[in-house]
Amino acid sequence: MSKATIGLTVKHRRYVPYSHAHYAGNLVDGAYVLALFGDVATEVCIQADGDEGLFASYSDVQFLQPLRAGDVVEVSATISRVGNRSRDLDFSAYVVCRGRPDRSASAAEVLGEPLEITRAKGTVVVPVG
Ligand SMILES: C/C=C/C(=O)SCCNC(=O)CCNC(=O)[C@H](O)C(C)(C)COP(=O)(O)OP(=O)(O)OC[C@H]1O[C@@H](n2cnc3c(N)ncnc32)[C@H](O)[C@@H]1OP(=O)(O)O
Numbered sequence: 024m025s026k027a028t029i030g031l032t033v034k035h036r037r038y039v040p041y042s043h044a045h046y047a048g049n050l051v052d053g054a055y056v057l058a059l060f061g062d063v064a065t066e067v068c069i070q071a072d073g074d075e076g077l078f079a080s081y082s083d084v085q086f087l088q089p090l091r092a093g094d095v096v097e098v099s100a101t102i103s104r105v106g107n108r109s110r111d112l113d114f115s116a117y118v119v120c121r122g123r124p125d126r127s128a129s130a131a132e133v134l135g136e137p138l139e140i141t142r143a144k145g146t147v148v149v150p151v152g
Pocket residue numbers: 061062064065068075076077078079080105106107108109110146147148
């Protein structure tokens with residue numbers, strides 16, 4: 024029996040290791056955030072339908088601000104439409120903590136306001152319930 028309902032939200036938080044810095048200025052590649060969206064979508068499928076599900080498509084991805092090594096990032100997925108086997112999801116990613124290398128190599132702070140870095144829409148498909 025599916026528990027999929029519009030508004031069901033799952034959030035994950037993760038520290039971004041320096042081993043994932045890919046571009047100048049310790050920037051992280053956009054695919055890193057998409058992998059986090061895949062993981063949070065997987066938990067949505069488990070919570071809603073008791074199965075890991077499969078990611079069928081993205082209809083929109085916007086990289087609004089850079090993600091940097093040393094950030095703590097929070098990603099969320101919210102069900103926006105429930106089909107027969109498909110579920111549309113709204114994704115967002117916010118940086119909640121960021122390093123302050125201007126102070127010291129290990130200095131970091133909690134941001135006063137979370138910084139939205141990525142936004143997306145996608146569709147997952149689950150087996151027949
Ligand atoms: C949670 C995250 C996991 C991952 O990241 S997994 C890794 C990446 N994903 C994959 O490897 C998936 C590869 N793709 C597939 O295996 C298949 O391709 C799908 C299972 C996604 C779909 O195949 P089929 O089950 O044969 O689809 P159908 O029976 O034609 O349709 C079932 C429902 O799925 C919707 N749908 C199918 N393809 C898409 C698409 N490309 N974009 C959006 N929706 C799609 C349909 O509309 C319908 O929906 P309605 O059951 O609610 O009526």
